[in-house]
Amino acid sequence: xxxxxxxxxxxxxxxxxxxxxxxxxxxxxxxxxxxxxxxxxxxxxxxxxxxxxxxxxxxxxxxxxxxxxxxxxxxxxxxxxxxxxxxxxxxxxxxxxxxxxxxxxxxxxxxxxxxxxxxxxxxxxxxxxxxxxxxxxxxxxxxxxxxxxxxxxxxxxxxxxxxxxxxxxxxxxxxxxxxxxxxxxxxxxxxxxxxxxxxxxxxxxxxxxxxxxxxxxxxxxxxxxxxxxxxxxxxxxxxxxxxxxxxxxxxxxxxxxxxxxxxxxxxxxxxxxxxxxxxxxxxxxxxxxxxxxxxxxxxxxxxxxxxxxxxxxxxxxxxxxxxxxxxxxxxxxxxxxxxxxxxxxxxxxxxxxxxxxxxxxxxxxxxxxxxxxxxxxxxxxxxxxxxxxxxxxxxxxxxxxxxxxxxxxxxxxxxxxxxxxxxxxxxxxxxxxxxxxxxxxxxxxxxxxxxxxxxxxxxxxxxxxxxxxxxxxxxxxxxxx
Amino acid sequence: xxxxxxxxxxxxxxxxxxxxxxxxxxxxxxxxxxxxxxxxxxxxxxxxxxxxxxxxxxxxxxxxxxxxxxxxxxxxxxxxxxxxxxxxxxxxxxxxxxxxxxxxxxxxxxxxxxxxxxxxxxxxxxxxxxxxxxxxxxxxxxxxxxxxxxxxxxxxxxxxxxxxxxxxxxxxxxxxxxxxxxxxxxxxxxxxxxxxxxxxxxxxxxxxxxxxxxx
Ligand code: SF4
Numbered sequence: 001x002x003x004x005x006x007x008x009x010x011x012x013x014x015x016x017x018x019x020x021x022x023x024x025x026x027x028x029x030x031x032x033x034x035x036x037x038x039x040x041x042x043x044x045x046x047x048x049x050x051x052x053x054x055x056x057x058x059x060x061x062x063x064x065x066x067x068x069x070x071x072x073x074x075x076x077x078x079x080x081x082x083x084x085x086x087x088x089x090x091x092x093x094x095x096x097x098x099x100x101x102x103x104x105x106x107x108x109x110x111x112x113x114x115x116x117x118x119x120x121x122x123x124x125x126x127x128x129x130x131x132x133x134x135x136x137x138x139x140x141x142x143x144x145x146x147x148x149x150x151x152x153x154x155x156x157x158x159x160x161x162x163x164x165x166x167x168x169x170x171x172x173x174x175x176x177x178x179x180x181x182x183x184x185x186x187x188x189x190x191x192x193x194x195x196x197x198x199x200x201x202x203x204x205x206x207x208x209x210x211x212x213x214x215x216x217x218x219x220x221x222x223x224x225x226x227x228x229x230x231x232x233x234x235x236x237x238x239x240x241x242x243x244x245x246x247x248x249x250x251x252x253x254x255x256x257x258x259x260x261x262x263x264x265x266x267x268x269x270x271x272x273x274x275x276x277x278x279x280x281x282x283x284x285x286x287x288x289x290x291x292x293x294x295x296x297x298x299x300x301x302x303x304x305x306x307x308x309x310x311x312x313x314x315x316x317x318x319x320x321x322x323x324x325x326x327x328x329x330x331x332x333x334x335x336x337x338x339x340x341x342x343x344x345x346x347x348x349x350x351x352x353x354x355x356x357x358x359x360x361x362x363x364x365x366x367x368x369x370x371x372x373x374x375x376x377x378x379x380x381x382x383x384x385x386x387x388x389x390x391x392x393x394x395x396x397x398x399x400x401x402x403x404x405x406x407x408x409x410x411x412x413x414x415x416x417x418x419x420x421x422x423x424x425x426x427x428x429x430x431x432x433x434x435x436x437x438x439x440x441x442x443x444x445x446x447x448x449x450x451x452x453x454x455x456x457x458x459x460x461x462x463x464x465x466x467x468x469x470x471x472x473x474x475x476x477x478x479x480x481x
Numbered sequence: 482x483x484x485x486x487x488x489x490x491x492x493x494x495x496x497x498x499x500x501x502x503x504x505x506x507x508x509x510x511x512x513x514x515x516x517x518x519x520x521x522x523x524x525x526x527x528x529x530x531x532x533x534x535x536x537x538x539x540x541x542x543x544x545x546x547x548x549x550x551x552x553x554x555x556x557x558x559x560x561x562x563x564x565x566x567x568x569x570x571x572x573x574x575x576x577x578x579x580x581x582x583x584x585x586x587x588x589x590x591x592x593x594x595x596x597x598x599x600x601x602x603x604x605x606x607x608x609x610x611x612x613x614x615x616x617x618x619x620x621x622x623x624x625x626x627x628x629x630x631x632x633x634x635x636x637x638x639x640x641x642x643x644x645x646x647x648x649x650x651x652x653x654x655x656x657x658x659x660x661x662x663x664x665x666x667x668x669x670x671x672x673x674x675x676x677x678x679x680x681x682x683x684x685x686x687x688x689x690x691x692x693x694x695x696x
Contacts, residue, residue: 016680017673025670027680029691039514047517048482048667056695091514102695123695127688153603153666161670163677256690264690 003274005171006240007206010146010271014129016163025163029128032114033060033101033155035092036420037133041156042095052099053162059123060096060103062089063113065420068383068410077106085421104387110253112386112412115139115227115353119219120388122252126241126268131158136353136436138229141238142222143245144271146206148235169236172205173279176213178287183470185363186221187355187434187453189213190228191293195303197283202234205281208273209239213287219248220357227354228436231300240272294340294466295438295451297328302438304340306456306468312336331440332448333428341466343450346429348373348380348461349443350454351410352417355434356385358392360454365398367458367469373406374464380407381423383415407461419444432460482605484663488586489632490559492623493549495524498564502576502597505568510535510575519575520582524550554627562619563590568597577601587633589640591616602656603665609633609640609650635660 004012016025038060045051052058065085072079077093080086089106096103104110110121114132118124124140130147131137133155140147150164158164174193194201207229214222222239229237246265249255256264291305304310313329313336316322329336334343350356350364361384373380382402384390390412393399399409416423417435425431425447434457435442438449450466459469510522510533521539528550530543544551550558561580567590568576577600580588585606591613593601601608611619622642623629632641635657639647659665664672685692 017676025673025677027677027684040516043514043516048665050667056693057691059695088514125690128691157667157670160667161677162681163670165666165670254694256694260690264688267688 002278003276005173005273005277005279006144006208006238006271007146007169007171007236008277009273010127010129010144011168013127014146023165023167026129026166028131028158028162028164029057030118030124030130031058031155031158032118032123032130032132032137033058033092033096034064034114034132034134035062035088036064037152038095038155039088039091040152041133041159042091042099044153044156045099045159048160050160052101052159055100055102057162058101058159059118059121060092060101061111061114061117062092062106063111063412064414064418065089066106066411066413067421068381068413068415068423070411073107073411081422107387109387109391112388113353113356113414115223116356116385116389116412119143119223119248120252120357120386122249122255125249125255125264126245127271129164131164135230135235136227138235138237139223139227139353141226141229141236142219143248144238144241144268146236146238149230169206170204170280171278172202172207172234172281173273173283174207174209175211175282175284176209176287176290177211177284178213179216180213180287180290181470183292183455183468184290185292185453185455186217186224187451188290188293189217189287190225190231191295191300191303191451192285192290193225193283194228194232194300195293196285197232199231199299199301200233201283202229202232202237205234206236206238207232207234208279209237210273211284211287214239215242218359219244220359223357224354224360228300231436241268292453292456292469293451294343294456295449296332296334296340296343297325298331298438298440299328300436300438300451302328303451306340306466308340310334310336310338310340332430341468343466344376344430345432345450345460345463345465346376346378347425347431348377348407348457349383349416349423349431349433349435350457351381351383351385351415352433352435353385353414354436355454356383356389356412358389360434361389361393361398362396364454364458365393365401367455367472368405368407368462369401371405371462373461376464377461378429380405380461381410381416382407383410383423384412386412405462416443418442419447425449432457432466482603482663482665482668485586485605485607485635485660487632487634487636488559488607489630490586491555491557492560492562492619492629492631493555493558494562494620494623495549496564496620499566499569500563501569505576506579507533516574516578517582519579520584523579523583524548557584559584559586560631560633561585561588562616562623563588564616565590565592565613567593569594574600574603577604577606581606589616589619589631589633602659605660605663605665607633607635607660611640611648611650615648
């Protein structure tokens with residue numbers, strides 16, 4: 001019999017009941033809640049007179065709707081200018097209080113974007129099933145969690161039953177061997193993967209990322225990669241446990257200690273695919289072939305190395321693809337045949353659950369240090385992913401570097417990733433963004449998003465257009481993952 | 482959700498086909514953070530003369546006196562009689578939420594839009610499909626007799642008129658079971674309560690660090 005994949009192991013460990021119709025009940029270890037997708041679920045509990053099954057498995061924080069402006073933020077929840085947003089945040093506070101769920105309030109240490117705060121608090125730990133009413137929950141797979149997004153009725157279901165009704169997915173392995181060149185980051189790796197397999201490439205699959213590049217990559221970098229598994233169509237992305245994983249969690253707020261820690265580590269060390277495990281699909285890339293990536297279109301798969309040239313629809317023979325290119329170029333206001341480095345930049349966003357951790361802040365600061373934002377750039381938002389990232393960055397003086405360069409240093413939240421608050425693009429504006437979705441209107445009506453790494457975003461802010469961070473300045477030596 | 486077994490209630494008829502979910506609950510009310518409280522805005526545009534806003538008190542809004550639910554004789558109706566393709570359009574679960582919140586327990590018509598039909602079962606509202614000719618007859622009986630009530634008997638799958646006439650209807654076994662017991666998916670999962678508890682107890686032994694950490 002073939003061995004088990006990491007996904008198989010996690011599935012088996014959490015299977016409560018396999019039902020006759022192919023569906024299964026799996027046990028959920030950790031549930032993370034935020035203000036947007038939880039209100040109706042809590043309401044459902046109240047109407048049905050139910051209580052959360054276990055209080056010690058839920059953790060909540062507001063992130064999507066909150067202001068990142070320090071003055072508005074200082075005014076607390078009442079300082080949120082938009083009424084619907086304010087009500088949603090208040091509702092989360094009220095629900096958490098009513099049901100007794102641990103919440104990290106808007107200005108409390110520990111608050112942050114759900115997928116940044118979970119791991120840094122040790123609220124999500126290796127080997128757990130982690131769910132959240134948010135599609136980027138795959139982030140937590142970076143340390144061998146079975147983690148994925150769920151809908152509002154499922155949020156209620158998990159609160160009430162501690163289980164999720166689901167079906168087993170297929171196994172997909174993405175191997176990236178070799179080493180990354182200077183200036184090539186985890187974001188570039190995941191964008192290159194999406195460019196290779198497409199936005200539906202992982203549909204119906206749990207992806208495991210393996211190979212030398214991931215072994216060499218930091219845990220935060222692995223989070224960036226797993227975060228965007230959903231952009232490759234997969235609800236789940238994960239990386240096996242190694243020494244780095246275990247080190248990462250030692251001493252975290254909710255991580256075990258003492259004897260229980262040793263017991264946990266012994267279990268976590270088993271969280272790898274067996275050498276004879278069989279995957280339904282295997283994709284291989286070489287680390288050396290990956291260059292800094294930039295999206296030029298309106299889907300994450302419309303991505304090219306920074307050295308590339310925007311595609312011409314005339315060169316495409318497939319009629320559907322041709323139409324897709326034409327439509328994207330029209331929306332983006334770009335001409336086929338233009339070098340990627342000639343794309344102008346009006347605003348820059350450094351943040352989101354993809355790239356707002358301390359390593360991302362450091363990578364951006366390294367580029368920004370001693371430089372000034374180009375006069376043609378209207379705004380550069382640097383939004384740390386959590387209160388803890390913010391505090392750490394300030395302790396390292398990164399905030400000063402950003403401010404001196406002419407960038408805005410903000411309060412933690414989702415911000416311009418989805419533009420639910422005031423942080424938005426104007427119509428027609430191009431943005432070098434470290435977020436995860438370049439869909440039409442995602443960062444504001446008519447806004448044009450170019451997904452890049454934090455270092456590339458900072459470089460674009462300085463140059464005023466997309467630029468290859470590796471040639472940006474002779475003195476710049478890029479981060480290699 | 483509320484169990485549905487046998488319900489006897491006052492009938493009101495909305496005599497138009499293709500009533501869409503936007504008509505049932507207009508989009509501005511979807512901003513709500515609630516799943517309840519949509520009742521006052523059920524059929525908002527048909528029911529009131531002014532434009533409804535979310536969060537507004539509806540009690541002193543100008544009523545459209547002609548709209549069926551505003552007529553005194555239909556006050557307290559809990560069975561809605563409708564025409565073809567009721568509930569078409571957007572998939573919003575807010576539509577059945579609004580009907581249920583208003584006080585409807587069953588909706589009878591010749592055909593329903595798919596998603597709406599399914600959504601009803603999740604929240605304890607029973608959609609009943611009867612032949613067009615029967616629905617025609619019911620419409621005239623409702624019109625002619627003030628205080629006209631129908632009995633919807635789910636266990637026997639019949640609609641019973643005041644004169645004792647019975648009309649059979651179909652319902653799928655799974656949906657019927659959920660409604661009879663008042664089980665939503667959560668309720669169904671909770672049927673396996675002991676299995677979940679047993680799993681949990683074993684897990685707590687094997688992985689104690691996953692329990693009690695977050696306080
Ligand atoms: S940062 Fe963006 S993608 Fe991540 S949780 Fe917030 S809105 Fe969603």
